[in-house]
Amino acid sequence: MVAPVEPKPGGTLRNAFGGVLGFFILLLIGVLAFSIRLFSVIKYESVIHEFDPYFNYRVTQFLTKNGIYEFWNWFDDRTWYPLGRVIGGTVYPGLTLTAGTMWWILNSLNIPLSVETVCVFTAPVFSAFAAWATYFLTKEVKGIGSGLTAATLLALVPSYISRSVAGSYDNEAVAIFALIFTFFLYIKTLNTGSLFYATLNALSYFYMVCSWGGYTFIINLIPMHALLCIVTGRYSSRLYIAYAPLVVLGTLLAALVPVVGFNAVMTSEHFASFLVFIIIHVVAFVYFIKGILSPKMFKVAITLVLTVGIAVCIAVIAILVALVASSPTKGWSGRSLSLLDPTYASKYIPIIASVSEHQPPTWPSYFMDINILAFLVPAGIIACFLPLSDASSFVVLYLVTSVYFSGVMVRLMLVLAPAACILSGIALSEAFDVLTRSVKLQLVKLLEGPLSNAGDTKDENSTAQNDVLKADKQVATNNKTEDVKERPSKKNRKKDKENTEKAPVKSHNEKRLLALPLEASAIAIILLVVLGSLYVIHCVWAAAEAYSAPSIVLTSRSHDGLHVFDDFREAYAWLRHNTEADDKVASWWDYGYQTTAMANRTVIVDNNTWNNTHIATVGTAMSSPEKPAWEIFNSLDVKYVLVVFGGLVGYPSDDINKFLWMVRIGGGVFPHIKEPDYLRDGQYRIDAQATPTMLNCLMYKLSYYRFVETDGKGFDRVRRTEIGKKHFKLSHFEEVFTTHHWMVRIYKLKPPKNRMKGKTKKPKPV
Amino acid sequence: MAKSTSSDVLTLIHSLRSAYAATPTNLKIIDLYVVFAIATAVIQVVYMGIVGSFPFNSFLSGVLSCVGTAVLAVCLRIQVNKENKEFKDLPPERAFADFVLCNLVLHLVIMNFLG
16 A cells, blocks of 8 residues: 555545545456456357356246246256256255346346346356455455455456356356455454454355355365464454354355255364364453463463363364264265365266366466466465465465365366465555655655755655655656556556565565665566556457357368357257157266257256266266167167267367266276276277277267268268278167267167067077 | 362362452343353253254254354453453444344344254
């Protein structure tokens, strides 16, 4: 923050002007956050992306059509065919309720937006809210300047853009806003000690629990921070007010959400909060007794309590450990265990290991996703220690834990992004303070000459402050001329250079205002502006090119223009119009949500992946020869089988590339599927060297049926070889539809024959 | 050794009692309320131990409402206590209003969860 100005009338006017300017900056940050996410709407169309958002969209449609009571009690029989799914009890309702409420409000104001439009634009709107929440959070930690910088960084950071682009209608769209807002209210309660903010904090935590399974991060981070404060001797009654009501109210509110239910008190994910709850009560009691007793008596009390208390504690802990250790996963859920032990999922739960978002990230993905923040964050950590407050220790702890989790799962880079933005915002703002102050003071020295050289440094400070008002206009014009050429000029006022880390250390250690040389400061400010503009360019590029693909429509450029591949919607539309309403469609689980949402047909397995055996059944069917596969599908009442094939156009995410997971998951439940049967030299191959099991399995046949007719040789563009078995007929399936670029192929199960050719089996003589 | 410990314990209890008697009446009322709430919670836990935890949500909401209101009363006590330097600017009416609001939210949630 700038050094405080004396309360002159000019001072309050400056404060008012600063306040209005800050408000407009915030507004523009919101607009920026909203508009940078609109690339996919402009380049393609306003359509829902990916797979999971289609499920959320379908649930929102149901909610808007049938009302909240039906939604709460909805049992969906169009998915997981014979089993169905209890939607009310297994979905996180926050996102759908939010979008449903927005649609309802808009419609009652007679603004007739369709549900799809509301769903597509929910994420950009909430990203603007998230940027504002970051401003409030960082303002509580360091001040307004840091707040504005952090908000701008968050509005642009590519990691958050990737999950909240217009059309990405997924839980993280509202959950990140809820996360930052909950942290803001916690820090606010910690700073003010007001029970009102504690209540709001609990309510915001409730909204987070409704929105995302990642709420366990909050309910473990806040106890960790409370424990850190206690251990480092920063216990205060404000910490008690911030923590204890949150635990009680938060547990109750979490138990209200059907998905969580009694897990809020029974799973290990919540035990940390209860443990620290007990610890903080013990500490609070100790401080209370210390306050009302004399020191000698206090020592006596301590010895007495310790001897009794330790015995009791050991007994309680022994019971608890025995209880928890008796369950095989020690009370943690599979997903949480895979976070703590990154190798857990690949050993025990192949489904979790198979999701590409659950893989660890590579180093380049850090620079892609958080760009310059990656090296500004350490500077921010240093700035947080000067001085160390409860709030800044919380932010540092948040960063450290999120860095660990982002290293385990690439999807959790999203949780790292706000922490990185906050700390980078603090670093930039602090460094910028020093540089502009240097410029101001050096300019004053230059202009006033011998006058300000007299007296000791304290006088220099006060004269400098007095002269600041006079020289301010000149400095202001200086800044304006520098910044007017840069496009996002508001941001650049707050940007700074990273190699002046020494400056914040020096300026805070010495009470004198240290001034760097004028030329160095001016060059540093200019270089900082350049750094900021590089960040902006990268973010805009990432948003436009890398993260705006709707993945349901594909495009490619070639010498004769732009090709659009709309095969998925073509196939779903065909299913919708050419099959009976009750027909069951079997496909790999990736396409389940899209099939139910767009084709409106019952599916066998979908992206929820809650039933491993059911998925293994479908995987086994895809890996078996035709007759056993037909039998499996017939027992599930399946009429149509859908296969995605990218060999003609070179689409790499097709079912043949996913085939290894079908074999692994199927083999995990049905031991007659053995992975080595499909491997030649440890690789899955589909050319002439492939194993006979591979060449006879259903997936191979359904993908490559009649493929040789396309170019005469059957050259698979993804695997880059010719296929092994080229001419074959299907005995139990018939092809009913293949899309324009052969990307989706639909087959129908042939009914069993009426007459059996050849000899019938003679019954054995008894 | 034991004699000195027991005499130490007696002096400890005396000093505790005398120090506590010096606290103002309004704080003592809040303390009494906290003790009442915790006692109710303990009674409920003992009852669950005897009868079993079948409607688990009712048990949870009962116990957590007692614990919750006790915690909120402790927060009120912290804010109202004149010896706390951090809260000397906070008017006790504001503290009590916050207490009532938070209790309202807590009991609304309890009513919903009671089942």
